Amino acid sequence: MANKSSSLAKAGKDLDDLCINTIRVLSMDAVQKANSGHPGLPMGAASMAYVLWTRFLRYNPRDPLWPDRDRFVLSAGHGSMLLYSLLHLTGYDLPLDEIKHFRQWGSRTPGHPERGHTPGVEVTTGPLGQGFGNGVGMAIAEAWLAARYNRPDHNLMDHYTYALVSDGDLMEGVAAEAASLAGHLRLGKLIYLYDQNHISLAGATELTFTEDIAQRFEAYGWHTRIVPDGNNTDDVDAALREAQAEKNRPSLLLVRTHIGYGSPHKQDTFHAHGSPLGEEEVAAAKKALGWSTTNSFFLPPEAVTHFRQAVERGAKAQQEWQQRLDAYRTVFPAEAAEWDQVMGGQVSPDAAQLPQWKPSDKPVSTRVAAGQALNALAQHIPNIIGGSADLNPSTNTALKERGDFQPSDGTPATAGAVGGMWSYAGRNIAFGVREHAMGAAVNGMAAHGGVLPFSATFLVFSDYMKPAIRLGALMGLRVIYVFTHDSIALGEDGPTHQPIGQLAGLRAIPGLTVIRPADANEAAEAWAVAVKRNSATLLALTRQNISILDRSRAQDAGVARGGYILSEGEGGNPQVLLIGTGSEVELCVKAQARLRDLGIRVRVVSLPSWKLFAEQESAYREQVLPAAVRKRVTVEAGATLGWERFAGEEGTIIGIDRFGASAPGEETMKRFGFTAERVTAAALRLLGRQEDAAREEAGQHEQGDTSVAATAPTEGHS
Structure with a gap:
């Protein structure tokens, strides 16, 4: 009996090793064919990723968006071939041809993982540390949904968030911030595997990164566990089980790995980090790993069969969850209805009584x-x-x-x-x-x-x-x-x-x-x-209080279209357009009144969102900003860059392209020339009424510091 158990254990280990090497070889083949990419991480982290994906991670390759799936984030997004290999092997809709077109135009295997582009990719990663922070947010969402909707014996939301993080991730400040937050919040269902290979792109981490990482994370309030040999699948397994048992602290498992594992000449060097191994080294690595062939993209059938058990396993897990949801609907119909609403993203502000203000109301920020x-x-x-x-x-x-x-x-x-x-x-x-x-x-x-x-x-x-x-x-x-x-x-x-x-x-x-x-x-x-x-x-949004605008003469009033006619001058087509955003729109309204007294027809346009305005049909945009009206003044207390698209060739842009100054806000605006008088003068100059403009500017100078006002704001033709 003992011999039979020993034989089964050996067979199991042999299959594990074959599957792990399948990840390694598929990854380095794809990088080599693309002649671009990062083979080192997939080769070094393959063992721990294999243990996670085949023994712990709950997912359904046939339904990547199943709500109660475990989340997996590859924060070290440069190692994307590790994730693509796992997605293909476990049965996601990512054919081998996509792997063969790694990093090529139009493929679903871009250089770094992209959410919405590749089935099974939860977040877009690449800039190091971002995935670390994303995972913390995922754990927050899981905890909130569980607290709101779970009931005794009726758990709708009960899963883990895992991530694979690298030395580079942990060097980034965003990871330190996120780790501190996660420790404080006691996010016990957050488990990170740290690919501790001691190599970064430019050399060994001993050049820059020598702190005691375990102690650092323990100080943040994390559970830590050192796995001395990342190729020891039993130890990785045990570490993950310990992490799952830790309910009140997030976990960081420090797994000692070897970048480019199996590469005779590049393992444990930065040469394996961000460049293909080369044809000769790929062949040598396959030989060192005991691979049966040098052919590219060979997938052993027994390895594929083992990985594809994830399909049946995932379907069963989701079916069990669906049964829980059905039972929940019966016992908690109101909560279930709300669950459907929030999980489907079906939220609407229409039922809300949004506050409204009248022009006679006091100014409000x-x-x-x-x-x-x-x-x-x-x-x-x-x-x-x-x-x-x-x-x-x-x-x-x-x-x-x-x-x-x-x-x-x-x-x-x-x-x-x-x-x-x-x-x-x-x-x-x-x-x-x-x-x-x-x-x-x-x-x-x-x-x-x-x-x-x-x-x-x-x-x-x-x-x-x-x-x-x-x-x-x-x-x-x-x-x-x-x-x-x-x-x-x-x-x-x-x-x-x-x-x-x-x-x-x-x-x-x-x-x-x-x-x-x-x-x-x-x-x-x-x-x-x-x-x-x-x-x-x-x-x-503003800090300072600003007046409530009178929109009684507005056309298509509102933010939804990005820009609209707030106030139209009387007496026919406008001679000049005053275009503003934020608090500066009020200056345009005041300038309109001053110009009206001078017999000038003025349209005021509020332009709260350039993007929303750009999304409107061209006829609407032409209605609001008619091309025939070339005399335009744009006003915003920010950089002038970009405003030329609205000012046009003959328009004037009023903005600020220098740093501000410390003073009360109203005084600061005056000193930098953001006044109705300045806007009025700019419009008058466009219309050739230089004397009137000079009088307006004189009024401006009485309010502000002429030495500053003349130079600080930007005002000129686009």
Whole structure:
């Protein structure tokens, strides 16, 4: 009997080794054929990935979007062939021909994994550390959904989030921020496999990365376990079981691997990191691994059969989950209906009573107005959750009486707990002063599904979030980035906090909808637009109070079309267009009144979103900004870059292309020339009325510092 058990164990190990080497060989063959890519990580990490994907990870290759699947993130996205090999071998819709066209035009195997492009890829990774943060967001989403919908003996949401992270991932600051947050939140169902091969692209990690990583993560509040030999599948298995048993701490498994494992001359060197091994070295590696043939893309049938058991295993797991869902519907019909709504992304602001303001109301900042709109929407959209980078009082993004997303230890909530409730069911997430991790986490939450996440901080700190914002747009995620303090008008905090080029840079990101509302009503509408969008949206909001615009003469009023005629002059076609965004629209309205007194027909256009406006039919855009009206003035308290498309060849752009200054916001705006008089003068000059323009400028100079005002703002023809 003992001999039979020994024989079975040997057969099992032989099959394991064959499957692991299949991952290695398929990966290096694909990289070699493409003559581009990173063979080292797939070869070194193949063993631990094999254990995870065949013994622990719950997934259904025939339904990659099954809601209760485990999530797997390849944070070290450069090792993409590891993931593609696993997806193909386990039965996802990724044919071998796609593997053969790795990194080629039109293939589903791009150089770094892309969400929505390849079945089974959860998030787009490549910039190191982002996947680490995404995984934290996924674990947050899982915990929140479980807390809201699970009931005793009726678990709809109960899965793990796994990631494979590299030395480079852990060097990045975003990973440190995210790890600190995850440890604080006690995300026990978050398990990361650290591919600790001691090699980075340019050399050994001893050149740059020598801290005690296990101790660092233990200090963050993580469970850690060292696996001395990543090729020891039993030890990897045991480490994963220990991690699953750890309920109150995320886990980092430090797995010692060898980059380029099996390559006789390049293993454990940086030469295996980011370049093909070369034909001779590939052949030598196959020989060293005991591979039976030198033919490219050979897949042993017994290995494929073993991997493809994932199809039946996944179907069974999903069927069992579906039975739980059916039983849940019977016992908890109301909760099940809401579950269907949030998991299907079927949220609508239409039922919400959005706040409205009248021109006679007191001025209000768009951050305050947007906060009121957010809370109104949260009453009807149950899965809006999010928070700020320690700035709720400034960004006005606290969801009132919705509780704080915090681990519950049974102790009473402190006075700072919103709504007196601390648990994973709370909808306010305190991200701490961690803008980059916050951006990556809300992306992960959106990618997980079932939640509509938002983040908030000051616009100038979008620089700290830019990589995450870019990836959120690239993935087409339903996520809302809220930014307040949107111009030099924020005042006393000075140039360190006053954004200048941020709007221009953010508008340049493909797929990102940037909205800068002009008053409280536009701010409320901006939120209504944002929750309907199936892509990333960014709101830029004022700190200072601004007047409520009179839209009684507006045409197609509202944010949804990106731009609209706010006020039309009397007496026929306009002679000049005044185009603005945000708080500067009010300057255009005031300038219109001054110009009207001078007998000039003026149209004021509010342009809160360039992207939304660009999405409208050409006839509508021509209606709002007729090509025949070539005298145009654009006004925005930010960089002038990009405004030439609206100013046209004969127009004038009023903006600011230098840093701001510390002073009260109203004073700052005057000193930098953002006044109705300056806008009026610019329009008059376009119409050839130089004397009238000079009189307006004289009024401007009486209000501001002429030495600054004459040079600080940008004003000129596009």
